[in-house]
Structures are given as structure tokens and as C-alpha cells.
Amino acid sequence: MSDNCEKSCDSCNSGCGSKQELADLSKLPHPKSKIGKVIGIVSGKGGVGKSMVTALMALEMNRRGYRTAILDADITGPSIPKSFGVTGPVVTNEEGVIPARSKTGIDLISINLFLENEHDPVLWRGPIVTGTVTQFWQEVIWEDIDYMFIDMPPGTGDVSLTIFQSIKVDGIIIVTSPQELVSMIVAKAVRMAQMMNIPIIGLVENMSYFKCPDNGKEYKIFGESHIDDIAKQYDLEIIGRIPVDPLLAEHIGDGTIEDYPVDNLKEAADMVVAI
Ligand SMILES: Nc1ncnc2c1ncn2[C@@H]1O[C@H](COP(=O)(O)OP(=O)(O)OP(=O)(O)O)[C@@H](O)[C@H]1O
């Protein structure tokens, strides 16, 4: 093992003899599913806008005419159905589970669609959480999906790793915000992607600035962002910058995200099409 070993054995060619193979735990989706590209939305920290970016990416791809789906893998903090104004229960037949469909035609699965009361807390431990996400992958009939976005649980811990081992993910988008310890958080996400051999599509910086509706000026309310330096350091592309927008929060809050008129993630969607 070299002095600067990063234990990224899957992407390392040093042939040092200490190589640890990651077990192949990948699971096949339901036989009736047809799923094109799968994109994971991750961040090293909660509350930075992962679910919002997942929803906006799905909206953008859906607007471009692709059949789009969201798998809400955030079992203990599911927020996707609420932002789309979609409620359960979902239909289950003898073959499998039929995902809910949003107003504009995006297929959705989330633990909230199975709970009797969506406000009930889910107090499950890691293995049950990851088992549930695997069931969302294997037992839901995802029909003719071009792009599936996975809203990952916050952080880069065991649950995220197990999900990435079970589901074949084609790329990840890392969400950050200027007030985070961005460098550390990006480093963790990059390392996780390397361990899993998953390409990083790019970084989206949320809450980059606030555009004042009165004078049109942009204010960096969380201070100067260091995202450009960090992107350079890790050889990543910045594929989106989303401002703080009270209208966005309003649409998420009242379940009408599909009516949000601003298109902040065009470049990110172009990158997803290119993978
Ligand atoms: N750019 C923005 N402008 C205004 N409000 C925003 C913006 N981004 C996110 N929010 C609000 O901040 C909250 C957190 O966003 P979101 O739920 O997407 O984060 P998250 O990273 O998924 O959080 P968690 O880790 O809890 O799952 C939401 O209530 C959302 O309405």
C-alpha cells in the first residue's frame, strides 16, 4: 500500500496487493421495468437542497419529453411527494408496485406514499432503510423510464454506500451551498464516488445568491462562495447555480413545484443527456 493510499481500490491501478474488492451487491430491477439512465443526487450534509434539485432535474427532463421518474431514497426524511402534491396510497397488484404519477407525468416512489399518516416518523435502522430502498428498485414496476433521479439520504455514510452498491447508478450530482464546509463535503462525496466507481456529473451550488426583486441586484447573502476553487481542485464542473428564491420555497411548500416557472438547471440537464 502506498503512503498516499486513498483506499479507492476500484479506481486504482497500483497493483499493490492490498487491493480490496468491493462485493458486487447490485440488484436487478423488476423484470417488467425498463430504466434508462439513473442519476443520484447527493450532498455531504442535510438541508442544502438535494430534494429540490432532484425535483427540478426531473421537471427539466420531463419538459424535454423524456419519461422521468424519482425514487425517493430518503426514507427517514422523505419530501418528494409533498413538493409534487402527490399523496398515497400507491397501487400494488400481484406483479408489483405501480408508482404514483405527478400532474405532469413524472413517476414517483417514496415511503410517504405507503404510510397511513404522512406525518408519522420513520424510525428504522440502517439495514431496514436500505432494504426498503432496494425494494423500491426491485419491486416497483418502472415502465419505460428514460431518466430516473434518486433523492439520496443526506451524507455519505453507510446507507448511501449500500444504496450505491445495490442500484446501478450512471452518475451523481453533488449539491452544495455556500455556507457549508464545502471543501470537506465535496471531498467526501468525491471519495464515495471513486470507491463506487460512479462518474460525477458535476456540482450544483444552491442558495448561491439572492436576487432582489426590488432592484434586480444579486446579493451573496451567505458570503463569497469557494465553489470555483473547489471544482478546480477536484477537476469537477459546476453545472448549476440556484439563487435563494422565496417563490421556489412557496411552490415546494404548497405542493406545486411543477408550476415553478424558472428554469435553473438547463446546463445540468444538458450534462445528464450527454452521459
Ligand atoms: N434556492 C432555494 N430558495 C428558497 N428555498 C429553498 C431553496 N433551496 C431549498 N429551499 C428550501 O429549503 C428547504 C430544504 O431544501 P431541501 O428539502 O431540498 O433540502 P435537502 O437537502 O433535501 O434536505 P434533507 O437533507 O432534509 O433531505 C426546503 O424547505 C426548501 O423549500
Ligand SMILES: [Mg+2]
Ligand atoms: Mg431531502
